[in-house]
Each structure stands twice: as structure tokens, then as C-alpha cells.
Amino acid sequence: MTREDPLAPLPRRVEVAIIGSGFGGLCMAIRLRHTGIEDFVLLEKEHEVGGCWRDNTYPGAACDVPSHLYSFSFERKTDWSRHFASQVEILDYLRHCAGKYGLRRHLHVNTEVTGAEFDEAAGLWRIHIADGRTLEARVLVSACGQLNRPALPRLPGLEHFEGKQFHSARWDHGYPLEGRTVAVIGTGASAIQFVPQIAPRVKQLFLYQRSAPYVLPKPDRAYGWLERALFSRLPASQLGSRWWTYWQYESRVLVFEGPAWVSGILERRFHRHLERSVPDPRLRQTLTPTDPIGCKRVLLSNDYYPALTRPNVEVVTEGIREVTRHGLITVDGKEREVDALIHGTGFQATDFLAPMRITGRGGRELNEAWREGAEAYLGLTVSGFPNLFLLYGPNTNLGHNSIVFMLESQVRYVLACLRVLRERNLRFLDVRPDSQRDFNARLQRSLERSVWAADCSSWYKTAGGRNTNNWPGFTFHYRRQTRGPRLAHYEAVHVPSPPGRGSG
Structure with a gap:
């Protein structure tokens, strides 16, 4: 029986428990092993x-961050096939990392965490698994990410639809789309990738657009054999490509927070792309956003707009x-009958650790602490929840660069906190309420000066309009802030001295 067997016994207690095995969880695990x-x-x-x-295996799934940057700095892949990697290639990379760094003996699959509570006296997290198993950990790291729980639209009658329906993140590859009439709800990052792939296959496609996104050309291409040979034999060339891409993308933060003329440049690029791709002026008008550029995610695609000009595609x-039971009725009273309904409606990004029930000091639940919107100190730690660290936590998402860079910064910070716990013989570290409050007050003031404060709805915001997802600034500023913990910002609780031995 191996650790990957769903019935494999969990250890009773570990020093660190990591929830999730995407980029964040694997990075944390690899770095733990690097430190011994x-x-x-x-x-x-x-x-x-x-x-x-x-999870996202829909047709056309790919990254919108260049592959040389969307990978770990300590495991640079030199043989990416394209400038922007596909889902298949990225998943292969992550599997490779899990194997190369010996993580599978630490991995427990089919092991869903339903909740955890902190035992303050023992300084331990007691973690509950869906099948009834439990384990204890000194440190709990959530690497669940922000894009792991599909969001379904709340539409009257949705449960009565008799055709096929599924979310893009749960794509049903066994359902043949050929010759079918299909409705797609949503025009976000997933839809702009799979719509061009399925449009030539279906009989009719109705694309339901609530608001038009900004779509820019994607500078994608295959790497030639000569380039890959150069990257492989001269690793410095791949490193140079990585850093060039980093600074190129880092400058794009000015679109969100810089002067209007910077976003104006990008907006002109959008209009040129739209005009070249869509000859019909009426359709162009339909596909022209009314929000300022950047307040929602800016998307990249070369084939989305051409797909919408096909005679079998209608933008609704x-x-x-x-x-x-057989279709959708719009507010003008028109019903369109369809065989299948595909939800390209994104994720419950602002819910973070839900539906897990996380209970901290004094029996306080994280959902209660976050009732007005999730927040954390440096996006990593929450007051009242000691030794809990959040990778890709509140306000650490990016609109301009690679989240892998942010994750590596966060992992470095967690490791520094682990060293402090060990070296100072601490039971736990708990960020002070005033430190968390001051940090988030500054952060929200910065967000108010950004384009994200514009009056437009996006997955960056809660229903109440609070931006809980994005980092408002340069990623190198974040890396500098996460060099290591400032203990003045934490309550550091020591392990009690044994009976009969005073502290001096």
C-alpha cells in the first residue's frame, strides 16, 4: 500500500500539512525538502x-503567461514547445516536479480536508478529512488557490434543463458536440479559449455575453528546434529569456495604476485587433467593452474574434x-432551444478556503473573521489563526505578471517563519490584529487609486464591492516585503518550560 492509495493511513502528527498540490503546494513541499x-x-x-x-482540460486550455516565466525558478524547463504553454504541457511539468523532487511519498490523494481547528494549548492544528480520518500538524499551509471552485450562474429554471450541461472546469469529453446546438454562458478567460475550438464542430453556437471583455492579440508561437537546443545547451539564454519576460510583464502594472496615456496605448491595440478581426461594424460594437481597460482581466487570443464571425455563431x-427544459429565454422574450449548455462562468474566487471550516483561537471561525471580505497580513497570515499560512491568499492575485513569482516569495516567507518557530522554541506565531489592520488599510488605499476601483463588476471583488483578490503594485515590492517575518508584527508564544524549571 502506497501513500497515494486513498486508504493509506495518514500519520498521526506531522510538522507541516499542506492542502493542495498545484503550483503552490508543490513549491512549498519542494522547498521544505530543500531545507531538510x-x-x-x-x-x-x-x-x-x-x-x-x-481540472481545466477544456479544448484550447493554455496559459496567458509565457512559459519561461510560468515555471519555478529552481526548475527551469528548457524544452517548452511554445511561447505560451498548453494545459497538457503545464500539467506534465507539474507531474515531473512531483516525481523529480520525491514528493509522491508525502502525497495523499483522494484526501479532502473538510475543516481544521487550532488547539492553542498544544500549539497544533487538528485537521479533519472527509472520510473521517484526522491528523495533527504544527503548521498548516493552505495551497488551495483562488480558482479551484467553479461558479455556476444563478438562473431560474437551470435545474430543469433536460439537455447536457457542464462547467468548463469540469469538461465532459464523453459528450459529442458535433452537430449539436450549444449555448455558452460567459465570455471570460476560459470561454475565449474553448469557443474557437468548438465553434467549427457544432451546428449552432449561442454565446451569451453579459459584458464584452478586452481581448488583445496573443504573441504566441512554437519554439523552433534551434531555440530549444540553445536553451538546453546554454541555460543562461533561457534565464535571460525569463528575466526579459519578467520585466516586460512587470511594466504592465502601469496599465492598472499608471497615468491614463499608458492604458490608452493598450486600448488602441485592442481596437486595432478588433477591427482587423471583425469586419462587421455591428458585431464590433457588440464586442466593444464599456468598462475601462484593466478593471476586469485583460484577455489574450488570436482566434476568439474570428470565431465569432462564423455564420453558425450568434453573440447574445x-x-x-x-x-x-429545452433552452434559454432572454429578457426580450425570445427562446433559443439548445442541446447543451456550457458554463464559462469562472470560479468562486473570493471565497478562498470555503467550504472548509477553519477554527482558530477562542473558537473563532475564519468565515466569521472574513464576513466583510477576506483579508490577511501580506496575503499570508490571519490574526487569530496561528501557524496558518495561505499561499495565493487574499490580495495576492496579479493582473500583469506570473503568480509563480508570488508563490515563491510566499514560500520563502513561510520557511522563514518555520525557522523562527524552531530556533526560538515557539509554540506558535500569530500576527497581531493591528499589524493586519494597518497592512490592509494601506493596501485598500492603493487599490482605490487603481483602475480596479472603477464601477465594474469582476471576480476580483466581493458582492459588496471589496477587492479581496489583487495585489496593487509591483511584484518585486511584494518580494521585498516577504523577505522574512518582522517579529514585532507577531505575537510569539513560547513552549512552556517543563515543571520545576524556571525561565531564569
Whole structure:
């Protein structure tokens, strides 16, 4: 019986428990091993590592960050096939990392965490698994990410639809789309990738667009054999490509927070792309956003707009009134009958650790602490929840660069906290409420000066309008802030001295 067997026994207690095995969880595990820490487990609710790159297998799934940058700095892959890697290639990379760094003996798949509570006296997290098993950990690391729980639209009658329906992140590859009439709800990052792939296959495609996204050309191409040979034999060339890409993308933060003329340049690129791709002026008008550029995710595609000009594709902008057994009725009273309904409606990104029930000091639940919107100190730690660290936590998402860079910064910070716990013989570290409050007050003031403060709805914001997802600034600023913990910002609780031995 191996650790990957769903019935394999969990250890009773470990030093570190990591929830999730996407980029964040694997990075944390690899770095633990680099520092000599072997007493940890990777808890994965699915059958394999990979996170969102395991789940999102829809046609055309690919990354919108260049492959040389969308990989670990300590495991640079020199043979990416394209400038922007596909889902299949990224998942293979993550599997490779899990194997190369010996993580599978720490991995427990089909192991869904339902909750955890902190035992303050013992300084331990007691973690509950869906099948009734439990384990204890000194440190709990959540690497669940922000894009792991599909969001389904709340439409009257949706449960009565008799055709096939599924979310893009749960693509049904066994359902043949050929010759079918298909409705797609949503025009976000997933839809712009799979719509061009399925449009030539279906009989009719109705694309329901609530608001038009900004779509820019994607500078994608295959790497030639000569380039790959150069990257392989001269690793410095691949490193140079990585850093050039980093600074090129880092400058794009000015679109969100810089002067208007910077975003104006990008907006002109968008209009040129739209005009070249869509000859019909009426359709161009339909596909022209009304929000300022950047307030929602800016998307990249070369084939999305051409797909919408196909005679079997109709872009529907009227709101959906209800779903019937055989189709959808829009607010103008028109019903369109369809065989299948595909939800390209994104994820419950602002819910973070939900539906897990996390209980900290004094019996306080994380959902209660976050009732007005999730927040954390440096996006990593939450007051009242000691020794809990969040990778890709609140306000650490990016609109301009690679999240892998942010994850490596966060992992370095967690390792520094682990060293402090060990070297100072601490029971736990708990960020002070005022430190968390001051950090988030500064962060929200920065967000108010950005384009994300514009009056547009996006997955970056809660229903109440609070931006809980994005980092407002340069990633190198974040890396500098996460060099290591400032103990003045934490309550450091020591392990009690044995009976009969005073502290001096």
C-alpha cells in the first residue's frame, strides 16, 4: 500500500500539512525538502497533482503567461514547445516536479480536508478529512488557490434543463458536440479559449455575453528546434529569456495604476485587433467593452474574434430571464432551444478556503473573521489563526505578471517563519490584529487609486464591492516585503518550560 492509495493511513502528527498540490503546494513541499524538513504531508482532494491545470482540460486550455516565466525558478524547463504553454504541457511539468523532487511519498490523494481547528494549548492544528480520518500538524499551509471552485450562474429554471450541461472546469469529453446546438454562458478567460475550438464542430453556437471583455492579440508561437537546443545547451539564454519576460510583464502594472496615456496605448491595440478581426461594424460594437481597460482581466487570443464571425455563431447580449427544459429565454422574450449548455462562468474566487471550516483561537471561525471580505497580513497570515499560512491568499492575485513569482516569495516567507518557530522554541506565531489592520488599510488605499476601483463588476471583488483578490503594485515590492517575518508584527508564544524549571 502506497501513500497515494486513498486508504493509506495518514500519520498521526506531522510538522507541516499542506492542502493542495498545484503550483503552490508543490513549491512549498519542494522547498521544505530543500531545507531538510521531511515531516510533512501533501493533502490532495483529487486523484493527482496539478491544481487548476489538472481540472481545466477544456479544448484550447493554455496559459496567458509565457512559459519561461510560468515555471519555478529552481526548475527551469528548457524544452517548452511554445511561447505560451498548453494545459497538457503545464500539467506534465507539474507531474515531473512531483516525481523529480520525491514528493509522491508525502502525497495523499483522494484526501479532502473538510475543516481544521487550532488547539492553542498544544500549539497544533487538528485537521479533519472527509472520510473521517484526522491528523495533527504544527503548521498548516493552505495551497488551495483562488480558482479551484467553479461558479455556476444563478438562473431560474437551470435545474430543469433536460439537455447536457457542464462547467468548463469540469469538461465532459464523453459528450459529442458535433452537430449539436450549444449555448455558452460567459465570455471570460476560459470561454475565449474553448469557443474557437468548438465553434467549427457544432451546428449552432449561442454565446451569451453579459459584458464584452478586452481581448488583445496573443504573441504566441512554437519554439523552433534551434531555440530549444540553445536553451538546453546554454541555460543562461533561457534565464535571460525569463528575466526579459519578467520585466516586460512587470511594466504592465502601469496599465492598472499608471497615468491614463499608458492604458490608452493598450486600448488602441485592442481596437486595432478588433477591427482587423471583425469586419462587421455591428458585431464590433457588440464586442466593444464599456468598462475601462484593466478593471476586469485583460484577455489574450488570436482566434476568439474570428470565431465569432462564423455564420453558425450568434453573440447574445440580452440578459437571460430563465432556463427552460429545452433552452434559454432572454429578457426580450425570445427562446433559443439548445442541446447543451456550457458554463464559462469562472470560479468562486473570493471565497478562498470555503467550504472548509477553519477554527482558530477562542473558537473563532475564519468565515466569521472574513464576513466583510477576506483579508490577511501580506496575503499570508490571519490574526487569530496561528501557524496558518495561505499561499495565493487574499490580495495576492496579479493582473500583469506570473503568480509563480508570488508563490515563491510566499514560500520563502513561510520557511522563514518555520525557522523562527524552531530556533526560538515557539509554540506558535500569530500576527497581531493591528499589524493586519494597518497592512490592509494601506493596501485598500492603493487599490482605490487603481483602475480596479472603477464601477465594474469582476471576480476580483466581493458582492459588496471589496477587492479581496489583487495585489496593487509591483511584484518585486511584494518580494521585498516577504523577505522574512518582522517579529514585532507577531505575537510569539513560547513552549512552556517543563515543571520545576524556571525561565531564569
